[in-house]
Amino acid sequence: xxxxxxxxxxxxxxxxxxxxxxxxxxxxxxxxxxxxxxxxxxxxxxxxxxxxxxxxxxxxxxxxxxxxxxxxxxxxxxxxxxxxxxxxxxxxxxxxxxxxxxxxxxxxxxxxxxxxxxxxxxxxxxxxxxxxxxxxxxxxxxxxxxxxxxxxxxxxxxxxxxxxxxxxxxxxxxxxxxxxxxxxxxxxxxxxxxxxxxxxxxxxxxxxxxxxxxxxxxxxxx
Amino acid sequence: xxxxxxxxxxxxxxxxxxxxxxxxxxxxxxxxxxxxxxxxxxxxxxxxxxxxxxxxxxxxxxxxxxxxxxxxxxxxxxxxxxxxxxxxxxxxxxxxxxxxxxxxxxxxxxxxxxxxxxxxxxxxxxxxxxxxxxxxxxxxxxxxxxxxxxxxxxxxxxxxxxxxxxxxxxxxxxxxxxxxxxxxxxxxxxxxxxxxxxxxxxxxxxxxxxxxxxxxxxxxxxxxxxxxxxxxxxxxxxxxxxxxxxxxxx
Amino acid sequence: xxxxxxxxxxxxxxxxxxxxxxxxxxxxxxxxxxxxxxxxxxxxxxxxxxxxxxxxxxxxxxxxxxxxxxxxxxx
Numbered sequence: 001x002x003x004x005x006x007x008x009x010x011x012x013x014x015x016x017x018x019x020x021x022x023x024x025x026x027x028x029x030x031x032x033x034x035x036x037x038x039x040x041x042x043x044x045x046x047x048x049x050x051x052x053x054x055x056x057x058x059x060x061x062x063x064x065x066x067x068x069x070x071x072x073x074x075x076x077x078x079x080x081x082x083x084x085x086x087x088x089x090x091x092x093x094x095x096x097x098x099x100x101x102x103x104x105x106x107x108x109x110x111x112x113x114x115x116x117x118x119x120x121x122x123x124x125x126x127x128x129x130x131x132x133x134x135x136x137x138x139x140x141x142x143x144x145x146x147x148x149x150x151x152x153x154x155x156x157x158x159x160x161x162x163x164x165x166x167x168x169x170x171x172x173x174x175x176x177x178x179x180x181x182x183x184x185x186x187x188x189x190x191x192x193x194x195x196x197x198x199x200x201x202x203x204x205x206x207x208x209x210x211x212x213x214x215x216x217x218x219x220x221x222x
Numbered sequence: 223x224x225x226x227x228x229x230x231x232x233x234x235x236x237x238x239x240x241x242x243x244x245x246x247x248x249x250x251x252x253x254x255x256x257x258x259x260x261x262x263x264x265x266x267x268x269x270x271x272x273x274x275x276x277x278x279x280x281x282x283x284x285x286x287x288x289x290x291x292x293x294x295x296x297x298x299x300x301x302x303x304x305x306x307x308x309x310x311x312x313x314x315x316x317x318x319x320x321x322x323x324x325x326x327x328x329x330x331x332x333x334x335x336x337x338x339x340x341x342x343x344x345x346x347x348x349x350x351x352x353x354x355x356x357x358x359x360x361x362x363x364x365x366x367x368x369x370x371x372x373x374x375x376x377x378x379x380x381x382x383x384x385x386x387x388x389x390x391x392x393x394x395x396x397x398x399x400x401x402x403x404x405x406x407x408x409x410x411x412x413x414x415x416x417x418x419x420x421x422x423x424x425x426x427x428x429x430x431x432x433x434x435x436x437x438x439x440x441x442x443x444x445x446x447x448x449x450x451x452x453x454x455x456x457x458x459x460x461x462x463x464x465x466x467x468x469x470x471x472x
Numbered sequence: 473x474x475x476x477x478x479x480x481x482x483x484x485x486x487x488x489x490x491x492x493x494x495x496x497x498x499x500x501x502x503x504x505x506x507x508x509x510x511x512x513x514x515x516x517x518x519x520x521x522x523x524x525x526x527x528x529x530x531x532x533x534x535x536x537x538x539x540x541x542x543x544x545x546x547x
Binding site: 145148149152158162165166168169170172173176177180195199202203206207210214217218221 | 352355356358359362363366368372375376379380382383384386387390391393394395397398
């Protein structure tokens, strides 16, 4: 299973490096979101800085939708999806591979967004350990749910509006917990983020497990 | 694959009709008691009358969700896999979304004069709002085209992905809220009020009546689903042949 | 104050009644399309079509295929 995961992750990441869609499109999208939030909430840093954590994570969530859609779009060329199904790769491995690739891209994006938030909203990036931990674990959960829903929501006869509708409500706890963890870190009390990080860990563990179990049947049916 | 129901068609229709009548009577009684017979509350005045309706809506919303999830689980489990579980999940889902919407609306209507706002980020209300959107996503997923068992399995997995999310949402939101002081004297996170005498009975009647309404609606939605499946899968000729066979059998 | 109470009851009862009525109406319409008698509930997959499926009747399989592509338009 792990060997297949590495295979698939490598393939997806290689495609990304070659096509640079994440760099050229998803990245700018995320930055645009940050800018739009800035416009919407006013130039007053007194308003923006405290909201940095939440705005950061909303931007991440929206970018995850795009990243997942992109992850499955690369399969639909030349009936690659059927190839994936028939390749004899362990479906759980495919799941872990795709989710890992999405997570990796998101982590890079988050680094950029963190700088953006510090720059645009005047957030002081303290408690770096907590910030990074929340990013890693939160992103894992996001990637797991996204990859899971992505396989059903990206078929030929499915409208592309289905994925956000399915994905966003389910990951609401990630948004909540990650934002709270970041809030604690940014306001100088990273010690209090422990409980929220636990929520993120539980969420990620749960949905990675569900993904491993359920991806096979979903892939077959897609 | 679908196990034949043991209740003969005509008897089932009669039972369903009786259930519907009972439900309507129960609701009517609840409304009459709630609006006219019971006294106004010490603190809330007449607003307490909305509490004969709003909590039952919430109860049914979560009940419907639970049943849809259970049915989905039973469909996925190979030993208990049967078409009727998928239909039950879909039926309960559609009825559930109606009750969830009504929970939010009735809660909002109660909240406006009570807390001064149409919406508060109360853990229960917030979880219900998220539940509403989860339901809508589930119903959208059910509409993705495909062969019956493909759709059923996919929907069942979707239901379970959402189902395990609800407790996580609830506890996260509750913790989130507990970090902030409850701003008013009347704690908005408490739906408790001292309920006694006729008020308690009316509330109980409300819960029971609306549960009956849910059962009646789900049963009809289930039958509708079955009819639609028959239409799709068997084609018109087979259905006519079945009706001919039924007429012969009496 | 009382306006809220009335509004609440009207909305809840109105919505439930409307939904209940549409359910019954949709069911009647579906029955009419199938040509079945109003109160008959089809309680099991007809033995005839089960048999046909088992025999791999080609025409029935063809019909099911064309029926599938319509499935996405469920109301």
